[in-house]
Amino acid sequence: MLKKILASVGIGKATVDTILLNEQLRAGEPFAIEVVIKGGEVEQELNGLEFAIMAEAKTEQQVGDDEVKYNKSVVLQSWKPMLKQTIQPGEVITRQFNLDLHPEAPATSLFGHRIAKVWLQTGLDIKNGIDGSDKDPLVIVPSNTQLAVLDLIESSGYRLFKSDIEVGYVRAQGFASHLPCYQEYEFKPQSRSFFGARELEVTFVDNGAETGVLIEIDRAFSGDGYHSVSIPNHCDTVESVRPYIERLLS
Numbered sequence: 582m583l584k585k586i587l588a589s590v591g592i593g594k595a596t597v598d599t600i601l602l603n604e605q606l607r608a609g610e611p612f613a614i615e616v617v618i619k620g621g622e623v624e625q626e627l628n629g630l631e632f633a634i635m636a637e638a639k640t641e642q643q644v645g646d647d648e649v650k651y652n653k654s655v656v657l658q659s660w661k662p663m664l665k666q667t668i669q670p671g672e673v674i675t676r677q678f679n680l681d682l683h684p685e686a687p688a689t690s691l692f693g694h695r696i697a698k699v700w701l702q703t704g705l706d707i708k709n710g711i712d713g714s715d716k717d718p719l720v721i722v723p724s725n726t727q728l729a730v731l732d733l734i735e736s737s738g739y740r741l742f743k744s745d746i747e748v749g750y751v752r753a754q755g756f757a758s759h760l761p762c763y764q765e766y767e768f769k770p771q772s773r774s775f776f777g778a779r780e781l782e783v784t785f786v787d788n789g790a791e792t793g794v795l796i797e798i799d800r801a802f803s804g805d806g807y808h809s810v811s812i813p814n815h816c817d818t819v820e821s822v823r824p825y826i827e828r829l830l831s
Contacts, residue, residue, distance in 0.1 A: 594621040595668050597630075597705040599715050602677075606721045609684035609789055613677060618705060620672040627666045628706040632680065634658040634719070636687060637698040638762040640748035655748060655762050657699075658683050664706075684787040687746050687764035688723040691731075696744040697764065725817035726792045727785050731766065733819045733826050739768035739781055751784050753809035756793030758786045781830075790814060796829050 595618055602613040616630065634657040641650045660680060668674060689697045703715040723731065735741065744766045751758040768781040779799045786793035791811045798806045808829040816822050 595619060595625050595627070595705060595707055596621070597703055597715050599632075599701060599703040599717050601701070601717055601719070604720065605690075606682055606686075606719055607724060608682050608686040608688070608721060609724070609787060611679050611681050613679050614701070616676045616678065616703065618668060618674040618676075620668040620670050620674075622670055624667060624669055625707050627664050627668055627674075629664045630662050630676075631704040631706065632660045632662075632678070633702045633704075634682070634686065635700050635702050635716075636746050636762060638746040638748045653748065655746075657686060657760050657762070682721070683760060684789045685758055685760045685763075686721055687762070688727070688744075689719060689721045691723065691741075691744070697746050699746075723785075724787060724792065724814065726812055726814050726822065727787070729817055729819050729822045730783070730785075730792075730794060730812070730826055733822055734768055734781070734783065734830070736819070737827070737830055738771050740771050742767045742769045742780075751786055751793075751795055753786075753793060753795045753807070755809065755811045756786045756788065756791070787814070794826065794829075796826075798830075 598617045600615040600617065602615060606612050618627070636655050636657055637652050638655045639650060640653055641648045662678060664676070666674065687697050687699060689695060689699050699719045699721060701717045701719055731741070744764060746762050746764050748762050751763045763784055766783040768783065782797040784795045786795070791813055793809065793811050795807065795809045798808070800806065810825045810829060812822055812825045
């Protein structure tokens, strides 16, 4: 009886571990996982699993007269597969699942550098017990279309300064985002011009067939200017995206 009471508050309960079967992911594509559930010290009833793609995103809140900026965890996607089963003490249950990563999922890796924090969180629903949980960081690379746009911008006299995930939505002519946050790439000019751009921010919205590109250009003395275009996803080289992007940068 004591073991059952302890398991109900999380001591000696069943545990869950998720193994990513794909080392590298790309937004809009499927990926496979293996879930390993290990029984605790007593028999327990499993009610199901829950998977969530989470991201660390920047947001802000008004506190008095000040705007306070901070990071928060945001749910991008979630799944709740059923798993009605009794697990015995020490028993190991293994299941495999195929999940689809949303086309707008932010990239976490660019040319081998970590640029954002996105992870898969797994929860185990145990009757009369506290959920077991597991967090696995995801390596997500940009699509070929996005990489071509980023390469073109860098070859046009800009260098990537940083990349952030921000809470909110993106809307431009011809496209709008659906996830509760978006990724922004910030570029600085490699050489300063008195009347040129001081900063350039790029956001992508991929719907699976086209990639919407929103570019915000901060120019000295003229403020911010917004330009947008949609590029078919079969355009995946610098030369194929050039006609769409160069006119936005001029």
